[in-house]
Amino acid sequence: MSFIEVTLFLANGFVFSLIIFAVTLICGIPLGLPIAFCSMSRFRPVRAVSKVVVWIVRGIPLMLQIFIIYYVPGLLFGNPVFSNIDRYIIGNFDIPQDGLTRLLMINAGSLVSVLIAFTINYACYFSEIYRGGIESISKGQYEAGYVLGLTKSQIFKKIVLKQVIKRIVPPMSNEIITLIKDTALANCIMIPEIIKQAKELAATRAMIWPLFYTGVFYLLFVGLLTILLGKVEKKLSYFN
Amino acid sequence: MSVLEVKGIKKSFGRVEVLKGLDFSLEKGEVLSIIGSSGSGKTTLLRCLNFLETADSGTIAVNGKVIFDAASVKRLKESEIRENRLHFGLVFQSFNLFPQYSALENITLAPTLLNRGTPEEIKAQATALIERVGLSDKTDSYPCQLSGGQQQRVAIARALAMNPDILCFDEPTSALDPELTGEVLKVIRDLKNAHSTMIVVTHEMEFARNVSDKVIFMSDGVIEEMGTPQEVFLSPKSPKTKSFLSKDIEAV
Numbered sequence: 350m351s352f353i354e355v356t357l358f359l360a361n362g363f364v365f366s367l368i369i370f371a372v373t374l375i376c377g378i379p380l381g382l383p384i385a386f387c388s389m390s391r392f393r394p395v396r397a398v399s400k401v402v403v404w405i406v407r408g409i410p411l412m413l414q415i416f417i418i419y420y421v422p423g424l425l426f427g428n429p430v431f432s433n434i435d436r437y438i439i440g441n442f443d444i445p446q447d448g449l450t451r452l453l454m455i456n457a458g459s460l461v462s463v464l465i466a467f468t469i470n471y472a473c474y475f476s477e478i479y480r481g482g483i484e485s486i487s488k489g490q491y492e493a494g495y496v497l498g499l500t501k502s503q504i505f506k507k508i509v510l511k512q513v514i515k516r517i518v519p520p521m522s523n524e525i526i527t528l529i530k531d532t533a534l535a536n537c538i539m540i541p542e543i544i545k546q547a548k549e550l551a552a553t554r555a556m557i558w559p560l561f562y563t564g565v566f567y568l569l570f571v572g573l574l575t576i577l578l579g580k581v582e583k584k585l586s587y588f589n
Numbered sequence: 590m591s592v593l594e595v596k597g598i599k600k601s602f603g604r605v606e607v608l609k610g611l612d613f614s615l616e617k618g619e620v621l622s623i624i625g626s627s628g629s630g631k632t633t634l635l636r637c638l639n640f641l642e643t644a645d646s647g648t649i650a651v652n653g654k655v656i657f658d659a660a661s662v663k664r665l666k667e668s669e670i671r672e673n674r675l676h677f678g679l680v681f682q683s684f685n686l687f688p689q690y691s692a693l694e695n696i697t698l699a700p701t702l703l704n705r706g707t708p709e710e711i712k713a714q715a716t717a718l719i720e721r722v723g724l725s726d727k728t729d730s731y732p733c734q735l736s737g738g739q740q741q742r743v744a745i746a747r748a749l750a751m752n753p754d755i756l757c758f759d760e761p762t763s764a765l766d767p768e769l770t771g772e773v774l775k776v777i778r779d780l781k782n783a784h785s786t787m788i789v790v791t792h793e794m795e796f797a798r799n800v801s802d803k804v805i806f807m808s809d810g811v812i813e814e815m816g817t818p819q820e821v822f823l824s825p826k827s828p829k830t831k832s833f834l835s836k837d838i839e840a841v
């Protein structure tokens with residue numbers, strides 16, 4: 350197998366990493382907000398439930414959560430939905446012999462379970478970052494809004510929100526960079542993300558070097574993220 | 590008829606009674622200074638007037654209309670409270686400007702969100718206000734680019750933009766370096782000359798004596814002494830006032 354072929358083979362895996370990365374951010378970033386509001390709710394039961402959920406999700410390994418989401422529907426309700434989806438697609442569609450489309454089709458169900466696990470996990474982490482950001486805004490900002498006759502929602506949207514965003518950009522950047530590396534955990538339920546692909550080469554062709562070569566993919570992507578997130582931070586640096 | 594009529598205002602935090610029944614009134618165009626030692630309840634009084642705290646008993650009437658009655662306050666809708674509090678403006682000790690907005694945007698934000706005119710009208714009014722506090726050259730500066738005194742002047746303009754009947758100041762110069770207090774006090778003096786009705790909590794005795802029409806000395810949640818600056822400063826009746834004023838002279 351040539352260098353180019355190995356690169357393409359690994360790139361197919363990295364597409365899975367990127368899908369997990371993108372979906373987790375697109376769903377997890379908004380989902381974190383209601384969780385944060387629940388954690389700050391005036392109603393004790395709501396606050397308690399959301400704190401327990403956040404505690405559990407942050408307290409156990411993400412890999413275990415992937416297993417839980419993947420296996421629990423089968424164990425508890427006798428319906429292993431995610432592997433059933435995989436089986437259904439394999440049984441009812443024309444699957445190409447190889448390539449990315451094939452990988453996506455035969456793993457669609459398992460991929461959904463991974464996306465759910467990642468989204469819940471990251472939403473909980475994000476919610477704690479949001480909560481910290483919201484609570485760090487001084488009472489004076491709200492009071493200045495109140496005495497000008499603004500409503501609570503105007504104060505949140507027009508005064509507090511941007512200040513919160515500015516404060517959460519650095520911790521969010523950390524989480525986002527951690528996320529792309531966490532996508533490797535998906536290989537615990539055989540999702541062909543990039544490291545799984547490299548392991549496959551090691552097993553079938555006795556090639557070890559592709560395993561280390563995967564690091565280049567991560568590094569390039571993290572470099573890109575660092576530049577983008579730095580730009581966002583810079584954009585918000587006009588005030589403090 | 591008085592612009593402001595406050596009757597029997599009481600406020601407790603837990604078991605501590607911070608305001609023990611305050612009565613006073615204010616005529617249109619008057620400046621009332623409130624002096625008193627730390628913890629006597631001055632800030633709490635201003636916060637009750639601005640509905641940041643809810644008094645436990647008493648009434649507040651503006652222009653003859655009762656806008657707050659502790660007995661019936663629970664029945665008010667949030668929108669009514671918002672409407673009522675606009676009779677008052679409040680300038681904070683720590684300015685509390687909105688950091689992400691320029692000086693001008695700080696002033697136009699509330700009138701814009703509350704539809705107080707067309708964007709052009711609101712901008713024209715804000716420009717006039719910023720000129721009035723002497724900051725025409727700082728229109729586009731952000732709060733972090735302004736000195737404390739400049740920030741406080743923007744905060745005053747911001748409060749004026751909602752046309753309050755009564756503008757309240759809570760120690761507007763306490764957070765400022767001494768050399769910056771003058772510019773803020775000058776703005777307040779100019780407002781007095783333009784017949785604004787104001788309540789100023791202050792530790793600046795010179796200012797209270799020269800600018801106010803009326804002075805209240807508060808002590809332990811009661812109005813210990815009330816009168817013209819001459820009466821309170823030159824011939825105080827209460828021993829507590831006397832001792833407070835003599836301490837102040839010593840401090841200077």
Ligand SMILES: Nc1ncnc2c1ncn2[C@@H]1O[C@H](COP(=O)(O)OP(=O)(O)OP(=O)(O)O)[C@@H](O)[C@H]1O
Pocket residue numbers: 602607625626627628629630631632633634
């Ligand atoms: N939210 C609150 N909860 C509990 N106690 C409070 C609260 N706000 C004020 N107090 C108490 O009420 C009393 C009066 O406080 P206030 O801030 O009105 O005093 P002040 O006259 O403005 O003092 P200063 O000159 O130091 O600003 C103080 O004893 C204070 O500890």
Ligand SMILES: [Mg+2]
Pocket residue numbers: 631632633759
């Ligand atoms: Mg005070």
